[in-house]
Amino acid sequence: MKRLILIFIILSIDIYYSQSKIFAFVGKKISIEKVKSENSFYLKYKNVYKVEQVFDHEIKTDTLIFNSYTHMNQIRYSVYDYAMIYLIKNEAGEFVHQRTYYTPIILKKDGQWYGFNGSDKDVDGYEKINNKPLNIRKNLMIGKTVFTDKIKNKWLMNTFYPEKFFKRICKNKVEIKYLKTAEKLFKSN
Template identity: 55%
Template sequence: MILLANIVYSQSKIYAFVGKKISVERVKSDDSFYLKYKNIYKVEQSFDNEIKADTVVFNSFTHMNQIHYSIYDYAIIYVVKNDKGDFVHKRTYFTPIVLKENGKWYGFELNEKKPENYLPVKPYKLCIKNSRKTAKVIIPKFKKQKHIVEAFYPSQFFEYVNKNTVKARFLQPAENLIKQKF
């Protein structure tokens, strides 16, 4: 059944939007293998005409108890529609968004190793205090501040300033990051 669900969702149309986290809370799941989360995000920018509301409520499922996108205040979230027409998060795919400048959103790919395709940005200080708190809750194995910063604000894109602050060095516009996913 899980394999069937993965096949169906992998062939579904994907909808993407830049969202601001309002809440991410664990709720009771119908399936004992997966943990279920109810997510509420404010839509800051939609990349598809299907997302018309200013707020999107969607469920996400994981079996690892690690909802990494919830660490960031903003992210590009990729969702699909289920049989009932409700949005469901697609295998917890997301792209962190950390900066809005001149009306454009900028972010990075966590698993990108080289910043060659990224734009240098003027040194922009980013407060990560809330991100650190969220990371400690959902990933308790990260005990040290440095591990959280390294995992969620990689050195190829950010410079460590102190435990609550990093400086953005290289980012990409959200539109470019979306194109890479499709």
């Protein structure tokens, strides 16, 4: 009976938040800090991001502070220095990142932000990018805090830098193969 009630609560929350207006922005991570949660079912994180690009006029500040709620480990987008993050507003009118949806943003080229959606099945609509190698050592170290189990670098690299978008060069470096502009990524979500 408890399981049935829990499933009902989760579905209710999911339905409520799936009908909320979504606000998206490309941001640079300043800090992500685990804080005390009001709800024992969720972990709570306080996020501070520098706003680099907005997709809605509701976000009017150059620095955004918002909370994230997850019932998993530390939020995965913390691995990336830049991400497109999707927010909703709570009852108090504050931006909240409830479902931890994000899109990794990897590169700024010619004034445009580029990233990838790891769930895309192929690279149709992506641009071939010829760029110098990316040093991802710091990102892999953060990835080890997201996944507390003893995980190998190769698994982390494949999880956060999938082979269809990146070519592995060595232990801590990848080369970009394909990315999509932030605008196209936003429209496809």
